[in-house]
Amino acid sequence: MTKVAICLPHQDMVQSGTSFDLIAMSAYWVARHGYESYCLLNVAGTLIPSQRAQLAQAALDQGCDWLLWVDSDMRFPKESLDRLMSHKQPIVACNYTTRRPPLKTTAFKELGGEPVTVDSMKATGLEEVAGCGMGLMLTSAEVFRKTPKPWFALMYSTVNDAYHGEDLFFTARAAEQGFKTMIDHDLSREIGHTGQLTYRHEFIG
Secondary structure, three states: OOOEEEEEEEOOOOOHHHHHHHHHHHHHHHHHHOHHHEEEEEEEOOOHHHHHHHHHHHHHHOOOOEEEEEOOOEEOOOOHHHHHHOOOOOEEEOOOEOOOOOOOEOEEEEOOOOOEEOOOOOOOOEEEEOEEOOOEEEEEHHHHHHOOOOOOOOEEEOOOOEEEOHHHHHHHHHHHOOOOEEEEHHHHOOOEEOOOOOOOHHHOO
16 A cells, blocks of 8 residues: 655644645545555754654655655645646656745756746646755655655855755755656646735735
8 A cells, every 4th residue: 555644844833724725635635545545744843954854754764655745834736645646756746936026936947057947837747847846745755765865955056156945955866866856837836835915005906
């Protein structure tokens, strides 16, 4: 039996919308595949590379075959896990927007110089990318078994004097072992990234 771990790193809170979507997706998956095929893991904290590493190790220790990464501020359909699993790709993720303007996507065609983002609005199917955010990403446990630690860390680029997150570090490390990162463009258009907005009088009308 295939076993999937839902890996949820978070700080103090999980967005209410994310919680509702997580419940709906969990019920949908368990109804179709059985309770023993599923486990929910979470680690609270502020050091995201450490949280992700702990979650990955816990999933491996529990004999999970797949890990679905869900950030605490994501919105997604209940069929998301089934749809990502159907691709049978070792790393397949959704391309979502940043939470603050100017909005950009979090999947990148290349990372060597100035990052070039991927547009999912008009694309369809799967596309290989150089790296992407892990807000909603499915990974095979085999990726972690074959990729040497550290799996997660922050990166610094001397090209544009910028830091890159632990998610791009992970996809780069996995690529060194031959694992491609794929984007599901169709599911990407159905998910959301919850942010904060302070409403002001000038927004009226």
